[in-house]
Amino acid sequence: MGRARGTQEHDGLRSERLRLRPWTVADAAFRRRLWAERDPRVPAGRRLTADGSPSLADMEAWILGYEPEPTPGLLVVELVEDEAPIGYCGLVRDSVARSGDPELAFEFLRTSWGHGYATEAARAVVARAAEVGHEHLVATVREWNTASLTVLGKLGFVDTGEREHDPVHGDSLLLRARLR
Template structure:
């Protein structure tokens, strides 16, 4: 399975040593602000098992992200098949970082590596990104990546409770054409 390298980051498969910091991230209400309620340790560990199973099944998914200089685990970034109720289908990019990693450009850097993998290795025709309408930080990353908002794809996540987690926005990035 492919590790992805950037100047500052390593995107790699998950290790047992990632479980505690991943659980701490998922228990942080600020990290979970646009995702729903904080997760228990058990649910957090189960998510990693799902991530690893997806890698085994299809060869891509959510990579653990670490800072190369220190080896510190700071979150995840990757690709996932859209398998939920939405007015579109495809493969979406995503990321989630610990608060200590916010504001350093890591999400954009990791996402660029993921996009390159999706387009160059998987030869995807398009990569999508979805977030809540109130998640302006993630939308800013999407814009920095060159993604374009597609209001026709915006939808309400009916699995989310009434409130700010329900309205979702869609961004798209087509595969770059060779010049």
């Protein structure tokens, strides 16, 4: 039986099938691929533009300047068996609820959907968040993103009833999980 909780591995985390590690400049093309695959309902500033922005150089600059706060930050998720990056998962500063609680964020390549990787990676991050003393986590997700809502439900996140109305891209829902 696999580990239910993530274990710390060098500057990252590990689960049964996944390794979560810090970003390297070599991950710029992978990050850009994630942006290219985003659903067209995602706001334009978070997708590649028609002229190809952000560029590979922009992605490299983001990685070089990235500070992993709050702990453990956003980590690249790769398969243990072949070290192929398939997504990212981690914590970011809450920009919506302004609660001071970290926000769980994750995104995966479409080819990795449906295998439980998001749930497995997020469980490792949630366990690490509890280990470092976070009492709550928040998550924001578009109401149309049923796959992410399913993952968050498996992790104990509950809908707070708070909504950010967006008639163009779909409302964002605020969810919260108690870790302690």
